[in-house]
Amino acid sequence: MEKEKKLIKVTSSPHVRDKVDTQKIMLCVIISLMPATVFGIVNFGIRAMFVLIISVASAVFFEWFYEKLLHKKSTINDLSAVVTGLLLGLNLPSSVPFWLPVVGSGFAIIVVKMLFGGLGQNFMNPALGARCFLIISFASLMNDYSDYPGFEDTFSGATPLATVKAGGQVDTMRMLLGNIPGTIGETSVIALLIGAIFLILMGIIDLSIPASYIITFSVFVLLFGGHGFDMNYLCAELCGGGLMLGAFYMATDYVTSPITPKGKIIYGILLGILTGIFRLFGNSAEGVSFAIIFGNLLVPLIERFTVPRAFGIEKAKKEDKKEAAK
């Protein structure tokens, strides 16, 4: 009996593909968040772990449920919902009631992500959108950092940033390590940087957004912070709040950041200025989340004005202008 023949396939070139796909990229992001996650659980105790698990599980559930309801193909295998859930969880204080991450994930996945067309179509970072929604709606729950062990004897205010804002001094070493109150994932700068280095080495993110963001923010704070060139103050501003988590993991979110190389730099600078304004002149000591979701809205505009000039075009354009001027 003749063996069944494979059909010859005919497609347009190229005929080979790289091994990296969306799922692998998302997996790398999840791995890179592990140091911060583990540290958060160690720092805040077992309750933090439950918050994270509930957040991730409900994010995945809502994506699956929405697609099931609308008879769409399930996309939970691309792991993007896991990333959203994890980021949202890391942005919550460990003291929140367990229903809060569920509400947050529901808002992130259904309202911010799926209603706008799912992965790749959302104009705002889902995790941050949900966090801002929760901050506005459940302010007292979201600003309750009292779950931190030893909270009473270390700080009089809520977070180190609030302390700084009120004019107090903070221990920079503790802020680097992360032995401070805050949301589950934002406290340890070292753990976040380890993950960020992993992401950069794997080629998942590049430095243009985080670097321009952090540099602009530092300059802004030094100029307008009213503390002069005070390193302790600058370190507190850099290590405190969600800046590191925001700069390396949220601002670099592919979907909601510009794709053009110049646009990335402009976007980073914009975020730096916005964060500075919100932190120094705003009501709250925090500003990263609002800066990033506000920046997200400006991405289409930034892209429009930063269309990269194609290879070899530059000179021709100048000549054209000259000719036009003549």
Add this chain to the structure above:
Amino acid sequence: MSLKTFKGGIHPVPPHEGKELSKDKPIKEILPEGELVFPLSQHIGAPAKPIVAVGDTVLRGQKIGEAGGFVSAPVYSSVSGTVKAIEPRRTATSDMVNSIVIENDGKYTEVEFNEVEDVNVLTKDEIIEKVKEAGVVGMGGAGFPTHVKLSPKDPKKIDYVIANCSECEPYLTSDYRAMIEEPEKLVEGMKIILKLFPNAKGVLGIENNKPDCIKKLSELCEHEGRIEVQPLATKYPEGGERQIIHAITGRDINSKKLPADAGCIVDNVATIMAIYDAVKLGKPVMDRIFTVTGDAVCEPRNFRIHIGTSFAELLKAAGGFIHEPEKMISGGPMMGFAMFTLDVPTTKTTSALLCLTNDEASKYETTACINCGRCVEACPERLVPSRLADYAEHDKKDMFEKWYGLECIECGSCSYGCPARRPLAQDIKTMKKIVLGEKKAAAAKAKAEAEKAKEEKKEG
């Protein structure tokens, strides 16, 4: 020596480099059997016109089609035999092209070739005429008639003659083998081209994954004052014309410019060797080096083939299939053409037959674009492929042009690296063809109307 390169591009990693399959297999001459097919359009420009009739006896090296214009090239028979038919036949790019079919008599009786004792006595015009007569075209794949390339407006302004020895396409090894086995021919060919351009320096741009070629050619060029070897980083598409010019000279050209506008003449290894054959030995383009490779092929090999031999025969010479192929490609995996039959002839521009057991292009399903920017990083032309593909899909031609879609060199780097497996290169290529076609039609229409108006004026 430092490595030079360009910005962007991709590093095809194993298993995609694929050169190890055939790189150590010496070039073997193979004699074809049965009929050979000579498409009259093996180059860019006007098709050649047949100058033989059915039933005529032809010899190896006899001209069977003459150039159909200035931008055109003649076609020669690579075997002796009788003309069996002149009819449209399918080629490797799946087009039907008017072709001369010759029944091989197996004797390989040759016409007499006029070898030149000393190429230094030839004038510049004589050299260009010989190249033109021999039907030399860009043998790396583009097929642009070489005599046109060698006749820029002002030859004195050319200061670089670049030998494109990068062979950046994965799997292909024909240029590599040619450089290893006949490096003298490449250097002599370069010397002939340099005679045309008194102010030019000759540069052999070789990717550093071929250290043996770099060594051998550096030794050969040691006493050649005007020729030097420049190692290049191993990256695809290092051998793209605009990319290799940038790597070697730092000059940038766009789609509206020719290399000559940047003072450069670029030819690939096979073309330069063909120039040597044409000028020194008086031989027209009849043979070429050809790689048969891929994991579906029994014995991957490099052959010296008679142009016009069918792909099927070359596969047979390489031992046939060891595994059932899923895809058969004329050329390399990045820019080659997928074929559905091997009963098509080789031409001046076909450099390889690649048969793969596993087709990655159709294996993966396209998912949503996550805007990751990998295509932007990979694009050697500094475009934004994901946006261009969006504009192509939504038929937004003005935006497509505004984002420089027409500058695409169709290298496929964007599709290769896309984690959402989008057919970016395919979308952009298609839109590019549509836009260019419309422009051509509009230009032709404007021209016709202008002429009509002129005539009416005259009559008036």
